[in-house]
Structures are given as structure tokens and as C-alpha cells.
Amino acid sequence: MKANQITKSDDCYDASVLLEKDLNTSKTIAKKVLTGVNATVSSETDTVIKAQRNRNIGLVVGSGGEELFVNLKSVSAANTFITVTTKTGFVGGAGQKAWSCQIAAELIKMANN
Template sequence: MMKKVSGKFVTAVCMLVLAGCSATPTKPGDAAPGIVYNKPETTVQKAAVDALVANGFVVSKSDAEYVEGARPHKVGLVVGSGGESAGVWLSSLGSDKTAVKVSTAKSLAGIAGQKNWDKEIIAEMDKSIGSHQ
């Protein structure tokens, strides 16, 4: 009985440690390039959510001007992959234009097996709502 309880405890602690190791994406500065869609902000926000999900992210926040998600950690042979977080910032430029900036953050746990997902997220948004400027 004690062995079963301690095994569950170790599993719970490991899950908390891995969850705590995820990085928070930071908004790219004003000088960083962004893209513009000729679509209203609500349409682009939905496309951002769909793009994160299509790329294996679990969406944790979805507001009118910000969408965030994280990829679950996976254990590999040498280095685990996953654990990346991505943020999509939206700015309305009028009723039919929305500026977008995407940023991927890598966590300390498994950083060697992680990648930048910015291009894949934008490509998936393009598939959903058409190409950007």
C-alpha cells in the first residue's frame, strides 16, 4: 500500500516540476516584424487558436488580443521534446485589418529537443483565413 502511494506522489511531483519548467512567451518589441491580415480581429483570433491546436499546443489563454498555448512534454531517447509555449498577439488596425505577432518560448527542460513554432503557426493561420501582408 505504501509503495502505491509513494509512486503516485513521485508521479505528481514530476508532473508539477515539468509544468513549472515551461517558459512564458514574451511579446516581440515594436521593431520586430509582424504580419497583417485583411480580416477582423475576431476572425484572426479564432484562426490563432486553431493554428495552435493544429500544431499540437494546448490553448491556455484566449482573449481578444492574446492567445497562448503550450505543447505537452514528450520523453525521447536522449532529450525530451515539447514544453514550448507560444503567444499570438493581435492588434486591430480597423474593422477589417489585424496585426499579428507570434513568439515561441522554450523551456529549460528539454530545450535541446524544442523548436521555434512561429512559422508553422503563421502558415496554419494562412491556411485558415488566407495569406497575410
């Protein structure tokens, strides 16, 4: 796998990317990206971040609420392999979407700045 190239499922519920950043820097970037997509971190360990998108009331009733899982694996001192998974629920599912590809793309952008 080459650095900064997204591997994704057809529906974008799963995506992965190899960042040319150490584990701690990658985790910091991931948390910023999650905040940027209007998600709140609900739990985290050294290698896993679980977040949930904030629910929105408005045009699409029930939009938001998707669960986002970011898994980080240090593959070297300067590289971290990251997988992103979006899980949607049945309640309000019509307004929910897969965020994994967008999050992976934002990880690359922030890592390169």
C-alpha cells in the same frame, strides 16, 4: 506591411503577419492553428492567446513544452496584425524548436480558405 506576408526573426522565434480578417475571425483562426501544432491554450484575453505545446515522450525525450504567445491587434475593421512568439525552456530544451514561422504560415493558409 502588406497583407499575408510574414516578417520574421532569423531564428523564427518571432514572426508577424497582417491578416485580411477582422479581430474575432483572426483569433478563431489562431486558436485552430495552435491546436494544429499540438498546443493547448492556457489563457486568453481579447487580444492575447497563450498556449503550450504538449510534451512528447519518444524519439526526442522532452520535446514539446514550448510556450507560444499570439498577440492580435485590430488595425481596421477588416485587418488584424498578429505577432507570434515562441519561448523555449531549459528543461528538455534540446527537443524544443521555434514554431512562430510555421504558425504564421498556417494563419495565412487558413485565412485564405
